[in-house]
Amino acid sequence: MTDHFPRPTGTPFTPAWFDHIAVNLSATERRAASLGSRRTVKKEWQAAWLLKAITCIDLTTLAGDDTPGRVQRLCAKARNPVRDDLLAALGVEGITVGAVCVYPTMVPHAVKALEGSGIPVASVATGFPAGLTPLPLRLAEISYAVEQGAREIDIVITREHVLTGNWSALYDEIAAMRAACGEAHMKAILATGDLKTLSNVYKASMIAMQAGSDFIKTSTGKEDVNATLPVSLTMLRALRDFRDLTGQIVGFKPAGGLKTAKDAMTWLILMKEELGLRWMQPDLFRIGASSMLGDIERQLEHHVTGRYSAANRHALA
Numbered sequence: 001m002t003d004h005f006p007r008p009t010g011t012p013f014t015p016a017w018f019d020h021i022a023v024n025l026s027a028t029e030r031r032a033a034s035l036g037s038r039r040t041v042k043k044e045w046q047a048a049w050l051l052k053a054i055t056c057i058d059l060t061t062l063a064g065d066d067t068p069g070r071v072q073r074l075c076a077k078a079r080n081p082v083r084d085d086l087l088a089a090l091g092v093e094g095i096t097v098g099a100v101c102v103y104p105t106m107v108p109h110a111v112k113a114l115e116g117s118g119i120p121v122a123s124v125a126t127g128f129p130a131g132l133t134p135l136p137l138r139l140a141e142i143s144y145a146v147e148q149g150a151r152e153i154d155i156v157i158t159r160e161h162v163l164t165g166n167w168s169a170l171y172d173e174i175a176a177m178r179a180a181c182g183e184a185h186m187k188a189i190l191a192t193g194d195l196k197t198l199s200n201v202y203k204a205s206m207i208a209m210q211a212g213s214d215f216i217k218t219s220t221g222k223e224d225v226n227a228t229l230p231v232s233l234t235m236l237r238a239l240r241d242f243r244d245l246t247g248q249i250v251g252f253k254p255a256g257g258l259k260t261a262k263d264a265m266t267w268l269i270l271m272k273e274e275l276g277l278r279w280m281q282p283d284l285f286r287i288g289a290s291s292m293l294g295d296i297e298r299q300l301e302h303h304v305t306g307r308y309s310a311a312n313r314h315a316l317a
């Protein structure tokens with residue numbers, strides 16, 4: 001990480017910034033669909049981009065059958081996400097993922113397993129994934145996860161507030177969650193697959209940022225449709241508009257169904273194209289993924305045994 005931006009503080013509830021916005025679905029889909037043909041990464045830089053992607057991964061397990069043992073294995077992978085021989089061949093050392101993301105009761109196990117690594121533990125909270133428990137219980141869940149050592153909290157919003165256009169209720173709820181997080185950074189999961197329209201995605205993004213979110217995140221991974229390019233593009237435009245209106249920099253986390261090295265490259269290209277290099281650092285960009293690392297490691301192996309350039313190690317520093 002190079003320079004450091006102050007944490008976003010949010011703003012008062014300001015519906016005038018979003019209530020007139022109507023996102024054009026077909027234009028957004030067309031632009032998202034043409035991303036691959038407009039932008040590619042040269043072969044000799046691809047390993048560097050994949051290494052960058054690893055540092056941005058929130059390595060995740062969010063399953064009903066999670067156990068301390070599974071979390072410990074995940075944390076071991078988080079500490080050493082790529083085989084030593086590959087890293088040595090790439091001239092890189094000490095690379096780790098961005099964070100480990102677990103359910104609240106798994107936080108102490110992750111904290112212990114990551115001790116001394118500098119890797120933060122992120123916890124989902126607020127009745128993840130549906131968020132349909134009373135607000136005081138959702139706030140208490142945030143407090144529990146923070147007390148257990150989570151430094152990042154991934155909250156879910158009440159989709160009903162979006163679907164009924166109750167923006168002030170959405171703002172109040174997210175602002176209360178941010179207050180409950182204290183020093184922990186808060187990622188607001190919009191569950192975009194439930195929000196019906198891209199206009200709703202834009203408005204919910206704006207509200208989440210006005211209410212003080214450190215990140216906005218697409219999905220829980222449990223909706224029928226999770227991270228997509230049109231949704232991501234819409235959220236990135238909201239991030240850019242919010243920066244232009246307030247000077248505040250909020251991060252972005254696509255999550256759910258992202259499994260391949262190609263997915264990682266596509267979303268990194270999207271970040272670079274829409275927001276610039278600064279937004280490709282782990283303090284502003286995370287990829288929520290439970291099973292992407294394996295494919296990235298395979299692709300890195302391919303580069304090592306193929307035409308890898310040592311210049312990669314300096315790329316995107």
Ligand SMILES: O=C[C@H](O)COP(=O)(O)O
Nearest residue numbers: 220221256257288289290
């Ligand atoms: O927040 C992270 C997501 O739950 C991960 O989803 P995934 O299992 O589809 O990678």
